[in-house]
Amino acid sequence: MFYREAGDFKVSYRDDSQTFPIKFDRYRYYAVLVVAFGIIPFIINDYWANALLLPFLIYAIAAIGLNILVGYCGQVSLGTGGFMAVGAYACYKLMTAFPEVSMFIHVILAGGITALVGVLFGLPSLRIKGFYLAVATLAAQFFLVWLFNRVPWFYNYSASGQINAPERDVFGIIITGPNAPAWATYLFCLIFLTASAIIARNLTRGTTGRTWMAIRDMDIAAEIIGVNPLKAKMSAFAVSSFFIGISGALFFALYLGAVEVGEAFGIQKSFLVLFMVIIGGLGSIFGSFAGAAFLVLLPVVLKVFGADWMGWPTDIVAHLQLVIVGALIIMFLILEPHGLAQLWRVAKEKLRLWPFPY
Amino acid sequence: MKMKLATVALSALMAAGPAMADLVFPSLSYRTGPYAAGGIPFADGYADYFTLLNERDGGIGGVPAKVIECETGYNTEKGVECYESTKGEGALVYQPLSTGITYQLIPKVTADGIPMHTMGYGRTSAKNGKVFSHVFNYPANYWDGASGAINYLLEENGGDLSGKKIALVYHNSAYGKEPIRTLEELSKKHGYELITLPVDHPGQEQKSQWLQIRRDKPDYVLMWGWGVMNQVAIQEAANIRFPMENFIGIWWSGSENDVLPAGDGANGYKALTFHNVGSDYPLYDDLKKYVLDAGKAAGAGDQVGTVLYNRGLYAAMLAAEAAKKAQEISGKADITAADMRDGMEALEMTEEKMAELGLPNFGPIFTVTCENHGGDALVGVTQWDAASKTWTLISDFKPTDGEVIGALIEEDSGAYAAENNIEPRCN
Numbered sequence: 001m002f003y004r005e006a007g008d009f010k011v012s013y014r015d016d017s018q019t020f021p022i023k024f025d026r027y028r029y030y031a032v033l034v035v036a037f038g039i040i041p042f043i044i045n046d047y048w049a050n051a052l053l054l055p056f057l058i059y060a061i062a063a064i065g066l067n068i069l070v071g072y073c074g075q076v077s078l079g080t081g082g083f084m085a086v087g088a089y090a091c092y093k094l095m096t097a098f099p100e101v102s103m104f105i106h107v108i109l110a111g112g113i114t115a116l117v118g119v120l121f122g123l124p125s126l127r128i129k130g131f132y133l134a135v136a137t138l139a140a141q142f143f144l145v146w147l148f149n150r151v152p153w154f155y156n157y158s159a160s161g162q163i164n165a166p167e168r169d170v171f172g173i174i175i176t177g178p179n180a181p182a183w184a185t186y187l188f189c190l191i192f193l194t195a196s197a198i199i200a201r202n203l204t205r206g207t208t209g210r211t212w213m214a215i216r217d218m219d220i221a222a223e224i225i226g227v228n229p230l231k232a233k234m235s236a237f238a239v240s241s242f243f244i245g246i247s248g249a250l251f252f253a254l255y256l257g258a259v260e261v262g263e264a265f266g267i268q269k270s271f272l273v274l275f276m277v278i279i280g281g282l283g284s285i286f287g288s289f290a291g292a293a294f295l296v297l298l299p300v301v302l303k304v305f306g307a308d309w310m311g312w313p314t315d316i317v318a319h320l321q322l323v324i325v326g327a328l329i330i331m332f333l334i335l336e337p338h339g340l341a342q343l344w345r346v347a348k349e350k351l352r353l354w355p356f357p358y
Numbered sequence: 359m360k361m362k363l364a365t366v367a368l369s370a371l372m373a374a375g376p377a378m379a380d381l382v383f384p385s386l387s388y389r390t391g392p393y394a395a396g397g398i399p400f401a402d403g404y405a406d407y408f409t410l411l412n413e414r415d416g417g418i419g420g421v422p423a424k425v426i427e428c429e430t431g432y433n434t435e436k437g438v439e440c441y442e443s444t445k446g447e448g449a450l451v452y453q454p455l456s457t458g459i460t461y462q463l464i465p466k467v468t469a470d471g472i473p474m475h476t477m478g479y480g481r482t483s484a485k486n487g488k489v490f491s492h493v494f495n496y497p498a499n500y501w502d503g504a505s506g507a508i509n510y511l512l513e514e515n516g517g518d519l520s521g522k523k524i525a526l527v528y529h530n531s532a533y534g535k536e537p538i539r540t541l542e543e544l545s546k547k548h549g550y551e552l553i554t555l556p557v558d559h560p561g562q563e564q565k566s567q568w569l570q571i572r573r574d575k576p577d578y579v580l581m582w583g584w585g586v587m588n589q590v591a592i593q594e595a596a597n598i599r600f601p602m603e604n605f606i607g608i609w610w611s612g613s614e615n616d617v618l619p620a621g622d623g624a625n626g627y628k629a630l631t632f633h634n635v636g637s638d639y640p641l642y643d644d645l646k647k648y649v650l651d652a653g654k655a656a657g658a659g660d661q662v663g664t665v666l667y668n669r670g671l672y673a674a675m676l677a678a679e680a681a682k683k684a685q686e687i688s689g690k691a692d693i694t695a696a697d698m699r700d701g702m703e704a705l706e707m708t709e710e711k712m713a714e715l716g717l718p719n720f721g722p723i724f725t726v727t728c729e730n731h732g733g734d735a736l737v738g739v740t741q742w743d744a745a746s747k748t749w750t751l752i753s754d755f756k757p758t759d760g761e762v763i764g765a766l767i768e769e770d771s772g773a774y775a776a777e778n779n780i781e782p783r784c785n
Contacts, residue, residue, distance in 0.1 A: 047446065051439040096777075149530060149556075159539050159770055160481070160532035162461050166777055177778075178469035256434060258461040260532050262559050263434060300439060307429070308443070313657075314429035315389030315398075 003352040019201055036190055041183040049182035054255045056296045057189040058247050063276040063288035064200050065243030070274070071282035072204055073236035074216030075125050079137035081269035082144030083241050085261050086114045087248025089154050092163045095176075095253065096156060103170045103253070107192065110249035111242040117144075118241020125233050129219075141270055148261040162260050165253045176253045185254045192250060196243050201285050203239065212236050213283075244273075279332055281341025290340035298325055379692060380424035381417070381681055383408060383674070384444040386437060386454045389657070392560035393432040393456075393585030395615040396666055398657055400455055401427065403670025405656035406649050410641075411678060413648040418678050419685040421692055432585070434458045441466065450698040451475055451677055457533035460493075465778070468492045473699040475680075477673050478503075478609055478632055482536055483770035485732025487703070488782040490771065494702050496676070496733030497724050498632040498758075500582075501766060503608045504537035505758035506630055506737025507580055508544050510606070513753075520549030525576035527567055527583065527591055530556035534582040537608075541580075543762050561587025568594040581607040588616035596623025603628065606739070612749070613665040617742045625744035628752070630737055633672045633721040635749040637663030641671075641716030665740075665749055672721055679715075680705045703728055722755045728784035735760065 008023050010016040020026040044053070062084060069077050091110035094101070121140040125133050148154050155163050167177035174180045175188050203209050211232040214222035223229055252259045259265070272295060280291020299321050306317035336343050350357070387401035388394055408423040417423050426447060428440035437459035441452065452467060452474040454460055460480035467474045468491060476484065476495045484493040498506075512519055526541060528534030538554060545552045553576055555567040561583060568591075571579060579600065583591055588611045595605050603626040607616070612629020642663070649655055650662065661667040684693045684701025693701070705726045712720055724733035736755035743750060775782065 047442040050442045055435065158773075159483075159536065160457075160461065161535045162458075162532045164461065164465070164777070167779075178465035256438065256462055257465060258434075258458075260434070260458050260461075262530055263458055266559065303429070303439075304443075307427075313389075314387065314427045315394075315657075318390040318429045318431060 003348065005352070017205075033194070036194075037187070041187055044182045044186055046182050049186050050255070052297060052300060053186055054189055054250075056292055057186070057193045058250045058255055059273065059276060059296050060289050060292040061189075061193050061196050061250070062244050062247035062273045063280060063292045064196050064285060065240045065247065066273050067277045067280075067283065067285070067288045068200060068204070068212070068243070069236050069240035070277055071284065071287070072209060072216060073212040073233065073240075075122070075233060075236060076130065076134040077137040077240070078134050078267070078270045078274065079121060079140035079144070080244055080273040081265040081267060082141040083114050083118055083244040084248030084251060084269060085144050085148055085265035086117045086241075087111060087245030088252035088259055088265065089148055089163065089261075090114065090245065091249035091253050092156075092165070093154070095166060095168055099166070099168065103168050103175050103188070106168070107246055107249045107253070111246040114245020114248065115238040115242040118237045118244070119234050122234055122237030122241075125237065126230060138267075138270075141267055145261050145265060148265075162258055163252065164258045168253075177257065180254070189250055189254060192246055196246065197285055197289075200239075200243070204285070208232075208235060208239075216283075275329065279329060279339055281339030284339070284341035286344060287339050287341030290344065294328075294340060295325070298328070379421065380448075381421050381450055381693065382424050382426060382444075382448045383677060384440070384447070384449045384452060385425050385427045386430050386440050386444075386452065386456075386459065387427050388430050388432045388455070390429060391431040391433070391585075392562075392587075395589070396585055396610065396613065397432065397455065399613065399615070399661035399664050399666035400670040400673070402655070402657040402659070402661045403667040403672075404453070404674045405670075406645065406662075406667075407671045407674035407678065409649050409654050409656070410645055413652065413654065414644055418681045419691045423678070423681075430454070430456065430459060432456050432458075434462055437462065445470060445472060448695075450681065450693065450695050451702070453477065453673055453677070455479070457481075457536070458531060461532055464490065464493055470695075471699070472695040473702050475673070475677065475702065477669070477676065479533065482732075483767045483774065485730065486767050486771035487728050487731040488771070488784050489775045489780055490731060491783055492699055494726065494731045496705070496726055496731065497707075497722050498735050498737055499732055500533075500536040500608070501540040501763045502632075502732075502735040502737050502758040503630050504540040504580075505544060505763055506739075506756070507606050507608075508541070508548065508550075509737075509756065509758060510630075510739050510753055511578055512548065518548075522550040522578065523553065523574065523576040524550050525553040525555055525571055525574065525579045527555045527557060527564075527571075527579060527581045529561060529583055529587055530558045533584065537580075537582055540763060540766060543766065544759065547759075547762065557583070557587055557591070560585060562590055564590050564594050568598055568600075571595075571600065572598045577604060579605045581605070581611045583607065583611045583616075588613075589619045592617055592620045592624050592627060595627075596620045602626035603741075606630065609669075612740060612742075614747070614749070615664070615666070617744070618747070622744045624742055627742045629740050629742070629749070631665070631740050631751070632737060632755070633668060634719060634738075635665055635668065635740055635751060637668075639717050639720060644716060668720075672717075675715060675717065676705070676707070679707070679711070702726060703731070735763070 003024055020029050066080055069075050087110045090113040091106050094106040124136040155161050165176045173184050211227045214227050215232045276291035276295050281287025302321045306312045307314050385404050388397035405425045408425050412422050426444050430437045430440050457479050460476050473492045482499040482501045484490040484495050541552050557564050607629040609631050617624035680702040683704050684697040687700055688697040707723050722736035735758045738755040739753035740749045741752045
């Protein structure tokens with residue numbers, strides 16, 4: 001009914017291997033883009049931008065980044081918070097050192113710097129695997145947070161050790177600081193998210209992505225058939241850290257505006273993004289979106305429902321939030337270990353046959 | 359279903375309708391997480407004072423006050439959500455009770471034109487009203503606290519601290535790092551040696567820090583701690599038998615919840631304060647009559663009279679007084695956030711005013727001006743008596759080293775102004 005493939009003929013390889021081979025899916029994708037770019041910026045207000053959409057967009061970029069590393073290349077990483085911190089501090093140093101340069105360039109450069117740091121901390125992955133690698137990346141997490149706390153150069157010697165995003169613009173539109181309009185910050189993040197998703201999607205279905213997946217599925221076999229593990233693992237770390245760095249830069253400059261490294265980029269952040277990837281679905285770009293939406297929006301929805309609508313005491317709502325989100329995570333993992341992306345896939349399969357399943 | 363939705367929408371509208379006429383005081387509280395031990399009593403005190411005003415006087419100047427609580431869990435991301443969700447409700451003043459959230463909100467409240475009061479926390483240089491137009495931190499700030507502690511130690515040592523070792527155990531965050539620069543400046547002036555020992559969030563693991571204290575044997579230990587970190591530090595100090603009377607906490611490390619877990623071991627522990635302790639005030643009679651006995655107390659109602667409950671009460675009292683001032687200046691009862699800001703800037707706390715409010719001798723007297731958003735910086739010292747489980751004020755409110763602090767404030771606020779292109783006001 002919804003997914004009618006009858007009459008949807010492919011006459012070229014190009015058509016056959018596109019991201020959304022089914023017409024309905026493709027139109028739905030265009031519709032989402034139109035709504036996100038063409039409608040939301042006109043109706044957005046501060047609350048929607050700062051409380052819901054910005055965190056969702058930014059965490060989605062981080063989840064895409066981590067998904068490349070964990071989901072596609074099979075290298076478990078607990079250093080996401082630390083790499084986000086690298087992005088944030090790189091962006092801060094660049095913003096304060098070169099105030100006249102566009103934020104676009106700063107954010108991309110921050111991603112590039114994070115990619116270099118990611119490769120550096122990815123080197124141990126050539127020797128160690130699985131849980132042991134997780135521990136090595138955990139060391140990266142603690143080391144980076146310690147570094148940014150310890151070396152005053154990173155926070156421009158400010159008394160409190162905090163970094164504050166000064167006002168910067170893109171083509172004359174203020175994008176950071178308190179006077180940035182909601183639509184501008186939203187669009188800025190959305191552009192980065194869209195670009196990240198398209199890049200990630202195309203990387204993962206090309207040669208690079210196939211070598212990552214070969215390493216993930218069986219590294220020895222991959223080596224035998226000619227995949228260079230050094231190249232594959234390092235490129236995965238680089239690309240993944242690049243996206244995570246971008247998300248860290250946006251998280252600091254656009255979303256929070258002032259950041260304290262231990263609180264904003266602590267170990268909880270690493271786990272949060274890892275949970276997004278696991279709940280959303282390992283090895284799926286859509287899963288990254290779904291996981292980020294689930295973990296960002298659900299607590300806010302529960303809070304609005306419990307505290308603002310029902311008028312329950314705020315502490316009970318906060319505790320209930322933990323219970324409900326935790327229970328849902330366990331439920332999802334039991335009912336669908338492959339995450340929300342798999343649920344979506346199953347739903348699509350069902351919809352394809354509906355209303356005449358066989 | 360449609361019917362139901364319509365009723366929900368209608369009732370929401372009706373609930374929102376009269377709310378517009380209230381004076382809204384958002385309370386960004388935290389009743390959960392590792393800092394709840396400090397967050398709960400403060401939030402209770404803050405809410406109870408406004409309940410009292412509503413019940414006894416029918417609000418402030420005839421307009422009922424409305425406290426909207428929003429749980430932040432001391433987390434900056436939730437703080438942003440809370441700020442955005444409450445600012446549309448006509449919020450008059452924000453008191454986030456978190457230095458991290460304060461740093462984030464300083465540019466936001468300034469852009470949105472809503473004042474913020476960070477009583478004894480936040481960015482110290484916000485005292486300079488020429489740069490920070492919408493941020494207030496009266497009656498005292500962290501650098502006053504640091505200087506107050508050193509002054510107290512100077513007094514104890516006959517005015518000479520040279521050759522002494524002073525250790526600072528601090529929460530490794532913007533909050534804990536605030537006093538370091540002042541203590542460094544003061545160490546140059548008074549010749550003591552400063553050892554800094556950071557404790558990472560949330561502060562449950564402090565074995566190595568206290569091991570170092572045991573090894574270095576400092577003469578005095580100062581602490582900038584909050585939440586669960588305080589209890590752990592006091593317990594650890596008791597474990598290594600550090601003399602408690604040489605252990606001084608900032609005002610955020612000096613509540614009942616911090617010392618009770620260590621039992622008798624905490625006896626003699628000292629803490630700074632900028633307001634008085636105990637519940638022996640006429641206001642408490644009204645509080646009992648209109649709020650507690652009426653069953654309208656916020657939270658569990660078991661925090662009444664504690665140090666941090668008093669501080670919440672005090673914060674609410676200062677906010678209410680500023681609102682009264684704002685009503686007086688603007689000539690209307692239903693004030694806006696801009697009026698509130700003007701009221702805060704013209705706030706004057708006198709002995710008579712506090713006696714009239716039922717809190718005689720509760721806090722220092724001070725005047726807020728356009729240049730000075732930080733009050734007169736008077737700091738006292740309290741001490742814990744484990745046997746009677748009470749805090750007593752052992753050193754009255756005394757002035758701090760304005761010369762050193764003033765220079766630091768000029769420097770830090772000047773840097774902020776340069777970074778953000780702020781033209782100094784008040785000319």
